[in-house]
Amino acid sequence: xxxxxxxxxxxxxxxxxxxxxxxxxxxxxxxxxxxxxxxxxxxxxxxxxxxxxxxxxxxxxxxxxxxxxxxxxxxxxxxxxxxxxxxxxxxxxxxxxxxxxxxxxxxxxxxxxxxxxxxxxxxxxxxxxxxxxxxxxxxxxxxxxxxxxxxxxxxxxxxxxxxxxxxxxxxxxxxxxxxxxxxxxxxxxxxxxxxxxxxxxxxxxxxxxxxxxxxxxxxxxxxxxxxxxxxxxxxxxxxxxxxxxxxxxxxxxxxxxxxxxxxxxxxxxxxxxxxxxxxxxxxxxxxxxxxxxxxxxxxxxxxxxxxxxxxxxxxxxxxxxxxxxxxxxxxxxxxxxxxxxxxxx
Amino acid sequence: xxxxxxxxxxxxxxxxxxxxxxxxxxxxxxxxxxxxxxxxxxxxxxxxxxxxxxxxxxxxxxxxxxxxxxxxxxxxxxxxxxxxxxxxxxxxxxxxxxxxxxxxxxxxxxxxxxxxxxxxxxxxxxxxxxxxxxxxxxxxxxxxxxxxxxxxxxxxxxxxxxxxxxxxxxxxxxxxxxxxxxxxxxxxxxxxxxxxxxxxxxxxxxxxxxxxxxxxxxxxxxxxxxxxxxxxxxxxxxxxxxxxxxxxxxxxxxxxxxxxxxxxxxxxxxxxxxxxxxxxxxxxxxxxxxxxxxxxxxxxxxxxxxxxxxxxxxxxxxxxxxxxxxxxxxxxxxxxxxxxxxxxx
DNA sequence: TGACCATTTTGGATCGTTCCAACAAATTCA
DNA sequence: TGAATTTGTTGGAACGATCCAAAATGGTCA
Numbered sequence: 101x102x103x104x105x106x107x108x109x110x111x112x113x114x115x116x117x118x119x120x121x122x123x124x125x126x127x128x129x130x131x132x133x134x135x136x137x138x139x140x141x142x143x144x145x146x147x148x149x150x151x152x153x154x155x156x157x158x159x160x161x162x163x164x165x166x167x168x169x170x171x172x173x174x175x176x177x178x179x180x181x182x183x184x185x186x187x188x189x190x191x192x193x194x195x196x197x198x199x200x201x202x203x204x205x206x207x208x209x210x211x212x213x214x215x216x217x218x219x220x221x222x223x224x225x226x227x228x229x230x231x232x233x234x235x236x237x238x239x240x241x242x243x244x245x246x247x248x249x250x251x252x253x254x255x256x257x258x259x260x261x262x263x264x265x266x267x268x269x270x271x272x273x274x275x276x277x278x279x280x281x282x283x284x285x286x287x288x289x290x291x292x293x294x295x296x297x298x299x300x301x302x303x304x305x306x307x308x309x310x311x312x313x314x315x316x317x318x319x320x321x322x323x324x325x326x327x328x329x330x331x332x333x334x335x336x337x338x339x340x341x342x343x344x345x346x347x348x349x350x351x352x353x354x355x356x357x358x359x360x361x362x363x364x365x366x367x368x369x370x371x372x373x374x375x376x377x378x379x380x381x382x383x384x385x386x387x388x389x390x391x392x393x394x395x396x397x398x399x400x401x402x403x404x405x406x407x408x409x410x411x412x413x414x415x416x417x418x419x420x421x422x423x424x425x426x427x428x429x430x431x432x433x434x435x436x437x438x439x440x441x442x443x444x445x
Numbered sequence: 446x447x448x449x450x451x452x453x454x455x456x457x458x459x460x461x462x463x464x465x466x467x468x469x470x471x472x473x474x475x476x477x478x479x480x481x482x483x484x485x486x487x488x489x490x491x492x493x494x495x496x497x498x499x500x501x502x503x504x505x506x507x508x509x510x511x512x513x514x515x516x517x518x519x520x521x522x523x524x525x526x527x528x529x530x531x532x533x534x535x536x537x538x539x540x541x542x543x544x545x546x547x548x549x550x551x552x553x554x555x556x557x558x559x560x561x562x563x564x565x566x567x568x569x570x571x572x573x574x575x576x577x578x579x580x581x582x583x584x585x586x587x588x589x590x591x592x593x594x595x596x597x598x599x600x601x602x603x604x605x606x607x608x609x610x611x612x613x614x615x616x617x618x619x620x621x622x623x624x625x626x627x628x629x630x631x632x633x634x635x636x637x638x639x640x641x642x643x644x645x646x647x648x649x650x651x652x653x654x655x656x657x658x659x660x661x662x663x664x665x666x667x668x669x670x671x672x673x674x675x676x677x678x679x680x681x682x683x684x685x686x687x688x689x690x691x692x693x694x695x696x697x698x699x700x701x702x703x704x705x706x707x708x709x710x711x712x713x714x715x716x717x718x719x720x721x722x723x724x725x726x727x728x729x730x731x732x733x734x735x736x737x738x739x740x741x742x743x744x745x746x747x748x749x750x751x752x753x754x755x756x757x758x759x760x761x762x763x764x765x766x767x768x769x770x771x772x773x774x775x776x777x778x779x780x781x782x783x784x785x786x787x788x789x790x
Numbered sequence: 791t792g793a794c795c796a797t798t799t800t801g802g803a804t805c806g807t808t809c810c811a812a813c814a815a816a817t818t819c820a
Numbered sequence: 821t822g823a824a825t826t827t828g829t830t831g832g833a834a835c836g837a838t839c840c841a842a843a844a845t846g847g848t849c850a
Contacts, residue, residue: 107806118830123808133828148585151564154499154510155806158835165499167565175533181526188520188547192554197561200545202533209537216542219496220512240493387732452836463800468838478798500836503805 106147114143126151157221168196168410169217171210171227173253175202178383179399180228183251186403187226194411196223205230211237218246224414226406228252235260247413251406254296254423261413263406263424267297268304270395270428274349274377275308277393277430281438283347283375287320289334290355298323301351301379326351331358332365339366347375347436353382353394360390360435376435390434397428451492459488471496502566513541513755514562516555516572518598520547523728524744525573528596531748532571539756541568550575556582563591569759571751573597576640580605592758596751599641599768606758608751608769612642613649615740615773619694619722620653622738622775626783628692628720632665634679635700643668646696646724671696676703677710684711692720692781698727698739705735705780721780735779742773 108126112119117136124132125140132140143149157165168191172180184200191198199217203210210230214237217225224247225238235255238248242260250262271288278286288305291298306316319341324330331350335358338345350356356378360370370376371390378385381396405426413420432438453471457464462481469477470485477485488494502510513536517525529545536543544562548555555575559582562570569592570583580600583593587604595607616633623631633650636643651661664686669675676695680703683690695701701723705715715721716735723730726741750771758764777783 105806109806119807120809120830121828124829127808131828136828150589152503152566152806153564154502154566155835156808157499158497158503158806158837159808160835175526175530176523178521178523178526181520181523184545185520185547185549192546192558197544197558197565198546199542200529201537201543202530204530213537213542219498220542221497221499244495383728384732387729450836453838454836464837465800465839466798469799472838476798481798497836500805501838503807503836504838505805 105152106149107152110147111140111143111149114147115139165221165223166196167217167220167222168198168407168414169214169222169225169227170198170200171203171213171217171225172200173203173205173210173228173230175200179380180252182399183228183403183406186400186405187407188403189400190404190407190411196411203230207232207234214238214241222246224248224410226251226410229255242419245417245419247410247419249406249410249413251402254300256296258423259421261409261420261422261424263402263409263426264297264300265397265402265428266425267300267428268307270379270397270430271301271304271349272308272311273428273430274379274393274395275305275312277432277438278347278349278375278377278436279308279312281347281375281436283345284314285320285343285345285347286314287322287335287338287345287348289322289338289348289350289359290324290331291326291351293323298351305349320345324351324355326355328354328358328361331355331360332362333358335359335362336366339368345374347377349377349379351379353378353380353385353392356392356394356435357384357388360388371435371437375437377430378435381431385431385433388435393433393436393438394431395428396431397426402426450497451494452497455492456485456488456494459492460484510566510568511541512562512565512567513543513752513759514559514567514570514572515543515545516548516558516562516570516574517545518548518550518555518573518575520545524725525597527744528573528748528751531745531750532752533748534745535749535752535756541756548575552577552579559583559586563589567591569755570594571596571755574600587764590762590764592755592764594751594755594758596747599645601641603768604766606754606765606767606769608747608754608771609642609645610742610747610773611770612645612773613652615724615742615775616646616649616694617653617656618773618775619724619738619740620650620657622777622783623692623694623720623722623781624653624657626692626720626781628690629659630665630688630690630692631659632667632680632683632690632693634667634683634693634695634704635669635676636671636696638668643696650694665690669696669700671700673699673703673706676700676705677707678703680704680707681711684713690719692722694722694724696724698723698725698730698737701737701739701780702729702733705733716780716782720782722775723780726776730776730778733780738778738781738783739776740773741776742771747771 108119108122111122188198201213207230226249228251250260254262254264322334322338324334356376359376363370363374368374378392378394381394385392385394453464453467456467546558552575571594573596595605599607599609667679667683669679701721704721708715708719713719723737723739726739730737730739
């Protein structure tokens, strides 16, 4: 049980040197002679020494704890789990460990978790904020010189660094694909108008649609809850506009599935009578009937990218603000009505 | 940037008391007078004080760091993500934070991660070990009085506490269900023979099959890789034994899906010509065709249970060994050929 | 009033490490 | 040879909290 801890002093004694020398060895300093280093290392193995980062950290300026905090809003969601894995990979290979916590979209929980991480002296924080997060919640960290990187969802008024998917170009690519299939009236379905992601995606729609020379038609933009039910509802409303659309790009895959439901209840078969494109590429997208054409974002790659950015800022010491967009790609399946061959394009 | 840290001494000064008193307040001691406490708390808010756990920890005996380490072998797998969430819930509400890392089935990585966690002074470790983990890897922790709880996969020769699903009774229940549907020749398909989980599940099969009065037939046990391909292979071999089986319970859902593939290539329709039962209840089980009858383990509940056990051991101070089994339940869908009504039984 | 008690408060010493300035030993150079 | 330089090593003072024994405070009672 409570056996006395082995400390640098014990090592020093066993190796016949001073504790300062042991410390130097610990830090891999080139100042110590090879033979001395060997003696020390041997003593450490001998006695089963465990480095005490807490103590080291106490003395070290700038709290280089070697811990990065990672906070996600829903670990249950495969997307975020992948993201966390991506972060873990780069962070771990840089010799850091990751404090990972899940907020389950609760702002209170998020606050607690972040506070707790701060007490533990994290060197940086990576967060996929819960819905409705106030950006100023992170101000104290930034003021204290702790880098903060926001992922997936960007925060308005952002002085914070962020890594988000390239939403505009993802949607734009989807629109271009539909245009190339001959569609002229393309709707944009679903999503809450008060979120940053909605506006990013909508802007991609807008620019692609005008670039194609169709002009932007407000009536073809139908917001809704970003859920299956919302999608069904949205497509119904879209079908009611005069000069009805023949295709839609949806806010996300859930909306897209809902749109398919809605189409069927109007006796329209998605993929044949009406083209549907989603966003996210959730697992079911592949196996659904018809298989969903969608914009795929690689969450693990995103996690890696975000981890790199955070590490860079930690290394730089200062807190700078940088916004990164990770690329996305269109995965052509069946719901857009394109012949399967197009998938290879 | 590097603004000087606010310490207990600053607070003491601002509140006109001694640092000891501030410390008492920090620990919620009943010794301090209400008015004094209020002054101190106000000063803390005023100056934006952040508790330094590292420093506290240094002085405190027994390393009550308030950190628990959680190591899983595959965070990408929804099962483990859910598990981690379950752990997080109980651990967090007890005021601990969780260090979560992913090993991706790499033993080396696992070793690194555990070492790193130890350096950070975790108060307990919860681990779903990577395949091929040597139980003695955790001996140093146990010797140092740090509780270790193994989840999901139990480790042979286990002096360690563990929380695993009740594999025997899960499989036994599946067998009984098949018997009730009239099956007499039931195979056990898939899984590596050298894993503990395999033997646990097989033992459930064995006992249920003998309890039903059929006698245990070695030929009906067909191990294979615990994958889709392995399942296809296993079912093919099972169909080749004389007096061929009419049903199978599979090592896990992946094997079960493979078995369905294999059946079809033998012109047998799963659920109609041959009954298949899986284990795990992965997400696709519900949506597959036919929907998979399977044994469901609730990973989040398991995580909560494991978290509780770990906290209990941390609180107790000592390291005791306890083995917990979490209950499982059979989810009847279509692949076993039972009429849908049976699902309500 | 002074002895006694309960309640609050307090100044060091301490935890395990790193930093710093100073020292000893070995080497180089004039 | 002696001074200057390089190369290794070292003791003590931090870091920011907790613990302990002791002191201050206030009340009660003979």
